[in-house]
Amino acid sequence: MTRAVIAGGAETRFSRTSDLADLQFMAQAIRLALEETGISKADVDGIAFCANVLPDDSSYMAEHLGFSVRWTMKADYGGASSVLSVARAVEAVEAGRAEVVVCVGGGNRFDFTDLHHDAVSPPIDYAHRSFVLPYGYGGPNMQMALLQRRHMELYGTTLEQLGKIATTFRRHAQLNDNALLRGDMTLQDYLDSPLIADPIRKFDCVMRCAGAVAVIVTSEEYAKRLAKPPVYIGAYQEQHSFGANDMSPDKLETGFVAFRDKLFERIPREEMDFLQLYDDYPIAIVAQLEDLGFCKRGEGGKFIEDTDISIWGDLPINTSGGILSIGQPRLGGGYIPLIEAMRQVRGEAGPRQIKDAKTGLVSGIGLMSYLSNLVITCGMIVGKEPFE
Amino acid sequence: MTRPTPKTVPWDRDFWANAERGVLSAQRCDDCGRLQHYPKPVCSECLGANIRFEALSGRGEVYSFTTVRRPELPEFEAEAPYTVVDVLLDEGIRFLSRLADEQDAPGLKLGDKLTTVFKPVGDGTKHLPYFVKVRD
Numbered sequence: 001m002t003r004a005v006i007a008g009g010a011e012t013r014f015s016r017t018s019d020l021a022d023l024q025f026m027a028q029a030i031r032l033a034l035e036e037t038g039i040s041k042a043d044v045d046g047i048a049f050c051a052n053v054l055p056d057d058s059s060y061m062a063e064h065l066g067f068s069v070r071w072t073m074k075a076d077y078g079g080a081s082s083v084l085s086v087a088r089a090v091e092a093v094e095a096g097r098a099e100v101v102v103c104v105g106g107g108n109r110f111d112f113t114d115l116h117h118d119a120v121s122p123p124i125d126y127a128h129r130s131f132v133l134p135y136g137y138g139g140p141n142m143q144m145a146l147l148q149r150r151h152m153e154l155y156g157t158t159l160e161q162l163g164k165i166a167t168t169f170r171r172h173a174q175l176n177d178n179a180l181l182r183g184d185m186t187l188q189d190y191l192d193s194p195l196i197a198d199p200i201r202k203f204d205c206v207m208r209c210a211g212a213v214a215v216i217v218t219s220e221e222y223a224k225r226l227a228k229p230p231v232y233i234g235a236y237q238e239q240h241s242f243g244a245n246d247m248s249p250d251k252l253e254t255g256f257v258a259f260r261d262k263l264f265e266r267i268p269r270e271e272m273d274f275l276q277l278y279d280d281y282p283i284a285i286v287a288q289l290e291d292l293g294f295c296k297r298g299e300g301g302k303f304i305e306d307t308d309i310s311i312w313g314d315l316p317i318n319t320s321g322g323i324l325s326i327g328q329p330r331l332g333g334g335y336i337p338l339i340e341a342m343r344q345v346r347g348e349a350g351p352r353q354i355k356d357a358k359t360g361l362v363s364g365i366g367l368m369s370y371l372s373n374l375v376i377t378c379g380m381i382v383g384k385e386p387f388e
Numbered sequence: 389m390t391r392p393t394p395k396t397v398p399w400d401r402d403f404w405a406n407a408e409r410g411v412l413s414a415q416r417c418d419d420c421g422r423l424q425h426y427p428k429p430v431c432s433e434c435l436g437a438n439i440r441f442e443a444l445s446g447r448g449e450v451y452s453f454t455t456v457r458r459p460e461l462p463e464f465e466a467e468a469p470y471t472v473v474d475v476l477l478d479e480g481i482r483f484l485s486r487l488a489d490e491q492d493a494p495g496l497k498l499g500d501k502l503t504t505v506f507k508p509v510g511d512g513t514k515h516l517p518y519f520v521k522v523r524d
Contacts, residue, residue, distance in 0.1 A: 130426075133461070
């Protein structure tokens with residue numbers, strides 16, 4: 001059977017503002033990823049776009065960028081789109097539908113309307129249209145606030161514990177010259193940052209930015225011809241709309257519980273040299289650590305307090321600064337954990353390099369449900385050596 | 389973007405009609421007995437179409453809440469701060485809403501008892517359920 005691998009990937013410079021349109025950013029990221037891997041554009045026979053707000057269909061986008069391909073898709077899975085697009089590309093390569101698939105996402109901020117030719121945001125889903133937005137509710141800040149409130153009330157999770165996540169990632173970002181937020185952040189700075197939707201404060205919130213990231217998936221055979229070593233995929237799982245049919249779902253239980261046993265069946269948690277988790281909010285990290293089984297339910301705050309999650313610690317998390325300190329280039333944000341995992345196992349992380357990093361976990365989370373929490377959750381174990 | 393208001397669709401017409409009369413209601417499936425909110429095109433348990441709206445008590449308790457200081461949409465900035473509540477209704481289903489009166493917000497905690505009131509929104513033809521605190 002053909003085995004698919006991650007041949008490489010690259011990101012553009014990230015910025016707060018830019019004159020580039022979404023497809024120009026994505027083209028730039030693809031070009032950088034092709035250069036990084038040494039792959040010729042003519043060899044690309046599959047392309048996945050994480051671009052839910054672009055009205056163009058995926059095959060039209062392929063046409064705009066001059067890709068004549070055997071396989072395309074548009075990933076509309078919120079923040080999980082990036083990791084999910086890679087998983088879909090792996091399936092395509094392993095099924096023989098394509099051999100070299102570019103997965104790309106990102107763009108400019110959607111509030112810059114002059115850069116878009118048509119609708120700049122997707123049509124609003126039914127529940128949001130009539131039962132969420134009319135209250136002035138909606139958007140991740142408030143949704144995460146409802147979750148964090150309950151976590152703090154039920155389990156005694158503290159702002160100090162959550163602040164440790166934000167400040168540790170900031171220290172990591174200071175070693176990443178493409179992170180947009182690199183100023184010193186003390187715990188006091190975190191606590192003093194203004195309330196947005198209590199208990200969520202400014203330094204809990206991911207910052208939108210402009211930029212794009214591309215990752216290339218190929219067959220192992222194809223990757224062997226390239227200069228750089230591939231990254232292997234050991235396990236992958238995803239869950240959609242967990243608890244969707246419960247009319248009073250537990251707000252603190254996420255879809256990760258549905259697949260954690262399968263995800264770590266062959267490669268146990270203890271073998272993870274690092275975690276690169278989608279981090280739009282510190283409370284999302286706590287929820288993931290609990291539901292992925294790194295600690296018990298309700299003990300995520302204490303786990304953070306007792307664990308050195310820095311690059312130099314017991315369980316390094318988000319070693320490039322996370323999107324909390326790097327910025328969130330639209331749906332390309334989800335590739336940031338994957339790109340950092342790739343650099344860590346290749347030994348290319350420079351001052352952020354974890355000693356002997358061989359295996360790690362990458363996660364994706366996306367969209368927020370009416371009553372529960374994350375609509376999409378996914379996890380991918382990646383490594384330096386082939387997994388048997 | 390103008391301020392978002394609810395838009396009636398074929399399967400939620402009676403929810404808004406009931407709301408106009410000051411009645412909070414949810415869909416009951418006649419095939420399997422399930423009670424559900426938000427309104428859905430079919431019963432999301434058995435996919436049956438025999439669903440009708442049933443009046444609810446309008447009472448419940450705070451499951452979670454947040455006081456919004458920086459709204460996502462600029463159209464709501466003038467109203468901030470305001471408090472969004474995730475309500476566990478006495479019937480066992482949850483309902484997202486907002487406090488009708490910000491004077492209920494100070495000291496609000498999980499488990500506090502709430503009851504429904506309606507406020508006209510948009511052009512005034514739609515009535516949206518809000519909640520107020522039940523005083524002991």
